[in-house]
Amino acid sequence: MADIRYADRLLILKNSSSIAVAEKAAALKKQGKEVIDLSWGEPDIKTPENIVNAGIEALKKGYTRYTNSRGILELREAIANKLKNENGVSYDPNTEIFVTPGGKQAILYALLAFINKGDEVLLIDPSWLSYEDMVNLCEGVAVPVPTKPEENFKIHISEIKKRITPKTRAIIINNPCNPTGMAIDRAELEELAKIAEEHNIFVISDEIYEKILFDGRSFTSMAAINGMRERTILINGFSKSYAMTGLRIAYIAAPKNIVSNMIKLQQHSASSAASVSQYMALEALTGPQDFLPKLNKLYETRRDYFDVKIKTVPGFSWVRPQGTFYGMLNTSKFAKNSLEASNILLDRFCIATVPGSAFGASGENHIRVCLIIENNIMDKVFECLRQL
Ligand SMILES: Cc1ncc(COP(=O)(O)O)c(C=O)c1O
Numbered sequence: 001m002a003d004i005r006y007a008d009r010l011l012i013l014k015n016s017s018s019i020a021v022a023e024k025a026a027a028l029k030k031q032g033k034e035v036i037d038l039s040w041g042e043p044d045i046k047t048p049e050n051i052v053n054a055g056i057e058a059l060k061k062g063y064t065r066y067t068n069s070r071g072i073l074e075l076r077e078a079i080a081n082k083l084k085n086e087n088g089v090s091y092d093p094n095t096e097i098f099v100t101p102g103g104k105q106a107i108l109y110a111l112l113a114f115i116n117k118g119d120e121v122l123l124i125d126p127s128w129l130s131y132e133d134m135v136n137l138c139e140g141v142a143v144p145v146p147t148k149p150e151e152n153f154k155i156h157i158s159e160i161k162k163r164i165t166p167k168t169r170a171i172i173i174n175n176p177c178n179p180t181g182m183a184i185d186r187a188e189l190e191e192l193a194k195i196a197e198e199h200n201i202f203v204i205s206d207e208i209y210e211k212i213l214f215d216g217r218s219f220t221s222m223a224a225i226n227g228m229r230e231r232t233i234l235i236n237g238f239s240k241s242y243a244m245t246g247l248r249i250a251y252i253a254a255p256k257n258i259v260s261n262m263i264k265l266q267q268h269s270a271s272s273a274a275s276v277s278q279y280m281a282l283e284a285l286t287g288p289q290d291f292l293p294k295l296n297k298l299y300e301t302r303r304d305y306f307d308v309k310i311k312t313v314p315g316f317s318w319v320r321p322q323g324t325f326y327g328m329l330n331t332s333k334f335a336k337n338s339l340e341a342s343n344i345l346l347d348r349f350c351i352a353t354v355p356g357s358a359f360g361a362s363g364e365n366h367i368r369v370c371l372i373i374e375n376n377i378m379d380k381v382f383e384c385l386r387q388l
Contacts, residue, residue, distance in 0.1 A: 071099025181321020
């Protein structure tokens, strides 16, 4: 037996809870059980045909080679146009944008670029579970900023302020938020901007769910707030908006000096995003956009359906999401904590969910449900909840 000694950094990392649930769900499926999977964070619809065709065309043309580490210029230009026209922020496509193999990789690059051992990174609690592990991987210290379900998991600037120390280097915001669906409005971003400037804090702004916002809410990018372009690492991508999760394609926009340093991380790891995915992303941005409001409406209708139905199940409530395709369902009625709740649902009813505690202490007593199934299948979930 080889004497395997892992590096400390590997041992720091936890196994992703959502992957653990997915594996358990897959095992049940293998046994022939019908699993209702509410754990998976990706759209349940197909990638639009024009985008798929652009990929086929790209492959036929032989675009299968390395590209510039920053990504093909046409895509960077399309991203710059999008950011200017939709978000009101100007970035130079030559020097201030780079395309990454997924948003996850982009967030890791941002942390690797700024976080030294012991540097503190503020995370809104609950937040997407990979943030904390990525901070740990960079030997930083994740500092949770609690929020409350009874307040829609709204961010309180006073709670952020209380946790700022001389070691605070960055805050990660995700607007709207996975797992809570909470949206951050312009006024709140402005408040956040004030403290970021006052304390010289960088904002890693994960805008990956930008296009999934309900009730007529409009989206404001952190970088569009006065003075914030200089201290924001803007991250956005194609996985969620354009149903392109498996194509692993996203981007970073940041000031020139930051990008010219950060790009080294990509040069020495991924080299570039996959060329075919870049051409598909180019089509996503420059092709028809009528798909986007339709998709948003679909998620909003599902949110509304869940909202009406859950009120008819005695003892249950959820935090009505303002965006994304996630929601947090309170499980106090049938379990002492969220892990137990998630296990009961999977073991007894073959319903896969992620325990809220995986996203931080403020997520306890909740499970994250993904509204990525048709309403008639969701009805089965309500039937099961009634039995608890
Ligand atoms: C909040 C958040 N950020 C980033 C990502 C990463 O997306 P991708 O790597 O597919 O671009 C996800 C995926 O689930 C997410 O939920």
